Amino acid sequence: MDLKDISTSVPRKDHKGKVSGQLAYISDVKVENMVYGVLYRSPIAYGKIISIQLPNLPEGYEAVGAEDIPGPNYVKIIKEDQPIFANDWVNYIGEPILMLVGGDLNILYSLLDEVKIELEEHQAIYTLDKAIKQKSVPGVNMASYEFGESLEIISAIELKAHQIIEEEYDTGYQEHVYLEPQGMLAIYKEDEIVVQGSMQCLYYIKNALLSALACGDDDVRVVQSPTGGGFGGKEDYPSMMACHVAVAAKAVKKSVMLVFDRSEDMVVTTKRHPAKLKYRTAIDKDGNILSMCVEIFLDGGANVGLSSVVLQRALINSAGVYKIPHFHSKGYVLKTNTVPNGAFRGFGAPQSFAGIESHIGHLSKLANIDPIEYKRKYLVKQGDPTITKGNFRDPILMEEMIEDLLNASDYKKKKVEFQTFNQQNQRYKKGIGTSLFLHGCGFTGSGERDHIKATVKLVKSKDGKVILKISNSDMGQGIYTTLSKIVAKELDILYEKVLYPDPDTKEVPDSGPTVASRTTMIVGKLLQRAAKKLKDQWQSGVEQEVVEHYVHREMIPWDEKTFTGDAYPAYSWGVNIVEVEVDTLTGNLKLEKVYANYEVGKVIDDRVMKGQIDGGLAQGLAYGYLEKMTSREGKIQQKSISDYGPPTSLDVVTIQSKVFDNPYADGPYGAKGAGELTLIGGAPAVQAAIEDALQTSFQQIPITPEVIIESLWMREGEEG
Amino acid sequence: MIKFTLNGRKVETDAPATARLLDLIREEHLLIGTKEGCGEGECGACSVFVNNLLQNSCLIPIGSIEGADIVTIEGIMETEQFKILDESYSIAGGVQCGYCIPGMVMASAALLTKNPNPSEAEIREGISGNLCRCTGYNMIVDAISKAAKKGDGLWQRK
Ligand code: FES
Ligand code: FES
Numbered sequence: 044m045d046l047k048d049i050s051t052s053v054p055r056k057d058h059k060g061k062v063s064g065q066l067a068y069i070s071d072v073k074v075e076n077m078v079y080g081v082l083y084r085s086p087i088a089y090g091k092i093i094s095i096q097l098p099n100l101p102e103g104y105e106a107v108g109a110e111d112i113p114g115p116n117y118v119k120i121i122k123e124d125q126p127i128f129a130n131d132w133v134n135y136i137g138e139p140i141l142m143l144v145g146g147d148l149n150i151l152y153s154l155l156d157e158v159k160i161e162l163e164e165h166q167a168i169y170t171l172d173k174a175i176k177q178k179s180v181p182g183v184n185m186a187s188y189e190f191g192e193s194l195e196i197i198s199a200i201e202l203k204a205h206q207i208i209e210e211e212y213d214t215g216y217q218e219h220v221y222l223e224p225q226g227m228l229a230i231y232k233e234d235e236i237v238v239q240g241s242m243q244c245l246y247y248i249k250n251a252l253l254s255a256l257a258c259g260d261d262d263v264r265v266v267q268s269p270t271g272g273g274f275g276g277k278e279d280y281p282s283m284m285a286c287h288v289a290v291a292a293k294a295v296k297k298s299v300m301l302v303f304d305r306s307e308d309m310v311v312t313t314k315r316h317p318a319k320l321k322y323r324t325a326i327d328k329d330g331n332i333l334s335m336c337v338e339i340f341l342d343g344g345a346n347v348g349l350s351s352v353v354l355q356r357a358l359i360n361s362a363g364v365y366k367i368p369h370f371h372s373k374g375y376v377l378k379t380n381t382v383p384n385g386a387f388r389g390f391g392a393p394q395s396f397a398g399i400e401s402h403i404g405h406l407s408k409l410a411n412i413d414p415i416e417y418k419r420k421y422l423v424k425q426g427d428p429t430i431t432k433g434n435f436r437d438p439i440l441m442e443e444m445i446e447d448l449l450n451a452s453d454y455k456k457k458k459v460e461f462q463t464f465n466q467q468n469q470r471y472k473k474g475i476g477t478s479l480f481l482h483g484c485g486f487t488g489s490g491e492r493d494h495i496k497a498t499v500k501l502v503k504s505k506d507g508k509v510i511l512k513i514s515n516s517d518m519g520q521g522i523y524t525t526l527s528k529i530v531a532k533e534l535d536i537l538y539e540k541v542l543y544p545d546p547d548t549k550e551v552p553d554s555g556p557t558v559a560s561r562t563t564m565i566v567g568k569l570l571q572r573a574a575k576k577l578k579d580q581w582q583s584g585v586e587q588e589v590v591e592h593y594v595h596r597e598m599i600p601w602d603e604k605t606f607t608g609d610a611y612p613a614y615s616w617g618v619n620i621v622e623v624e625v626d627t628l629t630g631n632l633k634l635e636k637v638y639a640n641y642e643v644g645k646v647i648d649d650r651v652m653k654g655q656i657d658g659g660l661a662q663g664l665a666y667g668y669l670e671k672m673t674s675r676e677g678k679i680q681q682k683s684i685s686d687y688g689p690p691t692s693l694d695v696v697t698i699q700s701k702v703f704d705n706p707y708a709d710g711p712y713g714a715k716g717a718g719e720l721t722l723i724g725g726a727p728a729v730q731a732a733i734e735d736a737l738q739t740s741f742q743q744i745p746i747t748p749e750v751i752i753e754s755l756w757m758r759e760g761e762e763g
Numbered sequence: 764m765i766k767f768t769l770n771g772r773k774v775e776t777d778a779p780a781t782a783r784l785l786d787l788i789r790e791e792h793l794l795i796g797t798k799e800g801c802g803e804g805e806c807g808a809c810s811v812f813v814n815n816l817l818q819n820s821c822l823i824p825i826g827s828i829e830g831a832d833i834v835t836i837e838g839i840m841e842t843e844q845f846k847i848l849d850e851s852y853s854i855a856g857g858v859q860c861g862y863c864i865p866g867m868v869m870a871s872a873a874l875l876t877k878n879p880n881p882s883e884a885e886i887r888e889g890i891s892g893n894l895c896r897c898t899g900y901n902m903i904v905d906a907i908s909k910a911a912k913k914g915d916g917l918w919q920r921k
Contacts, residue, residue: 054853061861062849062868064796064836071795222800222808222862222896271798271862272896305801519860519897650856654898658859661899684805684894692887692900 044531044538049712052650053538056523057269069226069240069268070302076231077298080107080144080291081151083158084311085133088380088677089167092131095140098157104145111294114257118283119250124346125383127255127286133162134345135380136677137311139283144291144299167380169677171317171342174377183378185343186351188358190606191371191430192334197325200334200369204325208406212322212398213743216672217315217387217662218681220689221518223271225312226302227281229288236289239266242281243273244556245514249548251282252289263289266547273518274662275386278558279349280312306682313385314672316341316353316376320361320398330410332421334369337361339395343376344383350376353384355487355603357391359610362430363399364441364479365421370430381674386558388659389482389719393666393726396480397744400727404476405740414731415454415477419445422479433599433609440703441479444618444640451699452620452638458735465736470628473635476731478619478724483611484716485561488601491593491612498552499569501530501577503587509534509577511543511570513554515562520718521651522562528648529567529711533574534581552590560716563647564613567711569593596709613707615715616642619724621664623732627755630748632668632733639700641720645713646702656700656721663725665690667744668733767831770794770838780826785809787825788835796836796865800894807893810866810873811835817873819892836865844872847914848906855906859897867893871907879918880911 046053060066097106109116109130116130117123129138140160143151168174168183177183201207227240236256242248245265252263265285270277284301291299303312319340325333339357343350354376361372387393407417423429425439449455454475461473485491500512509530517523527541534541544550554566573591580587598609622636639660646652669688673680681687706713726744733746739754766775769792778787788797788811797820800808804822811820812834839845848868851857858864867890874881874889881889886907887900895903911918 052856055856055858057861058853058858059849061858061864062852063840064798064865064868066861067795068798068862070799071789220894220896222806222860222894223798224800270860272860274896304799305803305806519862521859650902654856654859654902657899657901658897659899662896683803684801685803689894689896690899691892691894692890692904695900697883697901698899 044535046532049532050646050649052648053524053528055521056527056543057517066269068223068271069228072228072268074230074298077300078144078146078295079148079151080142080288080299080301081155082139082287083141083143083155085129085136085138085140087133087162087164088136088169090133090162090164092129092133093161093163096159098154100154104143104150104154105295106141106143107291107294108141112255112290113293114255118286119254120279120282120348121351122347125283125348127283127290135382137382138345139287142287142291144295167677169379169381171319171340171377171379174342174379175319175340178375178377184375185347185378186354186376187374188355188606189373192369194371197334197336197369197371201325204333205328206326208324208326208409210322210402210405211742212320212401214318214394214397215745216317217666217670218309218672218687219274219276219387220684220687221272221274221276224303224305224308225277225280225284227284227288228298228300229292230298231292231296235262235264236292237264237266238285238289239268240281241270241277242267243277243516243518243558245546245548246553247556248282248285251286255286256289256293264547264549267516267545269545270516270518274388275390275558276312277518278386278556280385305684309682309687310679311382313348313383315387316343316350316384316394318342318394320394322402324406326406326409330406330412332367332406335367336371339374341376342379342384344379344381346383347376348383348385350384352487353386353391357395359431359483359487360392360395361399363396363403364423364481365403366423366427367421372430381677382679388662388722390559392482393663393723396478396723397726397730400478401730404731404734415445415449418479429610431610432607437613437707438705439616440642440705441616441618444616444642444703447701448618448620448638448640452636454620457622470626472625472627472736473622474732474734474736475620475622476728476735478728478731480723481614481616482560482716482720482723484564484613484615485611486559487610488603488608491565492595495555495593497555497565497569497593498590499554499566499573500552500588500590501573503577505584505586507540507583509536509541511541512551513566514546514548514551515554515566516546516557518557520655521648525563525647525651526567526570529571530574533571534578560719563714564710564716565593567714568709571711612709613715615644615717615720617720617724619728621728621732623729623736625733625736625751630751634664634696637696637698639698640703641700642703642705643717643720644707644710644715645704647712647714652702652717653700655717657698659718659721660698660725661690661695663722664729667726667729668746669694671745671747765825765829767828767833769833770835776825778825781824783821784823784825784828785820788820794835794837798862798865800862807870808863808866810869810893812869812873817870836869839872843917844914847917848872848910851910851913852906855902855909857898857903857906863893863895867895867903871910874907875911875914875918879914883908
């Protein structure tokens with residue numbers, strides 16, 4: 044492929060089928076002898092199942108439950124704490140208890156209404172605050188880590204400090220709202236079960252199935268269907284659905300389809316963890332930071348799932364992009380009897396960055412310094428240690444990126460203009476805010492080397508086509524395009540000659556899950572190496588195959604126990620500036636301008652990158668002021684899209700963005716991760732802009748109109 | 764028995780009057796381009812034309828479409844207008860996961876037919892009933908404005 048610069052955009056591989064709607068997502072698939080499944084779910088948050096009474100099932104309708112599971116009754120993720128079908132205790136409203144299968148969905152739904160269950164209800168924990176109070180009760184603390192400067196040293200510093208600033212900050216749920224609801228199909232065959240559906244991680248599912256079905260490697264096969272958005276929501280959750288349909292298919296000897304409707308999807312699938320973050324910072328008389336202690340509490344929901352890993356990322360990011368003297372951090376995943384929380388684009392980092400950016404912003408006010416200048420004083424530089432005693436060993440372009448964005452947005456001038464505007468206007472107030480952030484690319488620590496051990500394969504056909512054999516999903520982020528392009532360029536063959544079919548575990552080795560901003564950087568690099576090898580051996584007219592395995596970058600070894608070492612091989616960086624106008628009468632917020640600079644090593648495709656910027660930032664901004672999900676007595680309150688409120692085309696504005704080149708030696712053509720980074724800066728920048736407009740401080744996101752009005756009332760009350 | 768026109772063909776069905784048009788399109792006629800994202804009229808993934816008006820087919824009971832002219836994405840796929848939208852979406856990068864896209868394309872076509880030269884604000888308004896979770900909309904807005912320019916004159920004819 045003759046591209047001078049790899050970043051030059053090429054047509055999307057999957058464009059045709061998508062624009063015409065003719066690409067079949069899982070709910071578009073029909074197979075012979077297919078029945079539907081519906082789940083009977085726990086009506087209570089915590090209790091013991093005493094008995095279940097099924098209605099008379101008509102011919103062709105069957106019930107499937109825990110007794111039908113050939114292997115152990117849990118979904119294999121990290122810990123063995125999530126039953127496939129709860130048959131003893133239930134831990135949250137909506138927990139699956141059994142499945143009814145049959146040919147007609149309407150009949151299945153009416154049968155569900157007739158299932159009778161007797162339960163012994165126990166006292167549940169509904170809120171994170173309650174869980175924090177009960178954290179020493181056995182079972183509540185599901186994971187915790189602590190690291191950093193010794194607390195004795197910090198106490199000594201605090202004793203001499205001018206002031207100790209303490210803040211508590213809360214972040215809410217975030218729901219993925221991938222436009223395609225979750226769906227999974229198990230195709231029943233005599234000698235194999237093929238599980239097909241909307242997913243990010245084929246081998247997570249395959250491993251969960253091997254355990255649940257207690258079967259051999261050749262007895263199950265996982266195939267990805269075109270996936271209508273994931274954002275992390277199809278990382279862990281599909282494993283459970285896959286177990287449901289596969290167990291059912293085995294039991295009834297038919298193919299079983301399970302597709303959620305929107306309200307079921309919103310109520311029972313994983314979400315971004317609500318969090319409480321506590322900051323305790325010692326400052327001197329000029330407002331300089333002397334020490335900082337951070338405590339993070341994540342609401343894990345009813346089981347731990349991936350939450351311990353989410354907590355790790357939250358903690359590793361707890362100091363933001365700053366070099367804070369004498370920093371100490373500690374965090375917990377706590378159990379509540381609510382829907383389990385899981386992966387969501389950013390994976391713990393969005394909570395941490397919202398919190399630290401907010402706190403640092405508030406400290407800058409005390410120091411009477413413009414937030415961006417205050418932040419710049421503490422910005423990490425190349426060669427600085429990380430808070431886990433790792434090292435920022437690659438060049439960091441943040442200073443340049445900040446300067447550029449300040450100019451692009453005319454930040455200083457706007458500050459002054461908005462002040463004048465706000466003095467002259469009673470009702471509408473304008474503000475401008477910034478956020479600085481990074482994202483560690485790839486798995487935390489030595490996860491790639493010790494757990495994932497990715498392998499990729501390239502197959503060349505006789506007629507010179509090259510096929511990517513990897514287990515990574517295109518869920519819209521564009522890897523069919525970007526990874527194909529890397530291979531085409533390296534081999535110097537036409538982009539059209541590189542094929543990337545929907546992955547199927549029978550065909551592809553385990554190149555790892557499609558998560559953690561690892562696909563381009565890690566899998567892309569392996570593919571580039573494989574392509575190079577293939578090029579060296581290239582023989583026309585014969586079929587050829589090359590395989591490559593992961594090689595670990597030399598780093599300071601990660602030790603999960605002491606929480607020290609290099610947490611990530613590389614980091615991507617970002618700066619956002621947001622302008623808002625707040626209507627003080629209604630509390631409504633209008634985004635006026637959004638500016639964004641990023642550094643992701645090297646962009647593999649400009650157009651795909653822009654899509655990641657616009658889409659990620661839209662989600663990140665909305666996390667800060669628009670999207671609100673709550674749970675009451677264990678029940679999710681927002682059951683429809685409009686109850687929840689993700690952005691529409693009217694909520695977003697043009698985003699003025701730029702990406703800086705800073706090639707990374709261990710990434711393909713210098714690329715690092717990009718998909719999660721773009722979400723992270725949105726919420727903190729929006730908060731800072733609202734605070735600037737209203738000259739007040741907030742200790743939570745989302746900052747909805749209600750929150751704004753309440754804060755204005757409180758201020759009025761205080762003022763007289 | 765309910766009779767109507769689907770993509771230019773006369774069709775009839777025995778399905779109950781309360782059945783959703785969306786299911787009829789997908790299950791009886793196996794046209795998969797009309798997607799279900801919410802089933803409650805909130806996402807626009809199921810957008811079709813009913814007598815030339817953009818409608819959410821998940822909200823339409825088939826009892827109400829006797830004699831109506833229904834057009835799905837499959838029904839416009841061969842038109843010049845679709846080709847222009849297809850190209851513009853590709854160049855602008857408006858497609859990511861694709862699940863919202865057939866509905867978006869229908870909304871785009873409806874908008875441009877009504878207003879061949881929409882402003883950015885009018886485009887945003889025109890697709891405000893169609894949810895997209897991947898793109899943040901801007902590249903879709905751009906696609907539509909590109910299609911308006913490229914389609915010069917073509918959109919008025921209908
Ligand atoms: S499925 Fe009809 S509007 Fe969402
Ligand atoms: S492209 Fe995924 S929802 Fe629009």
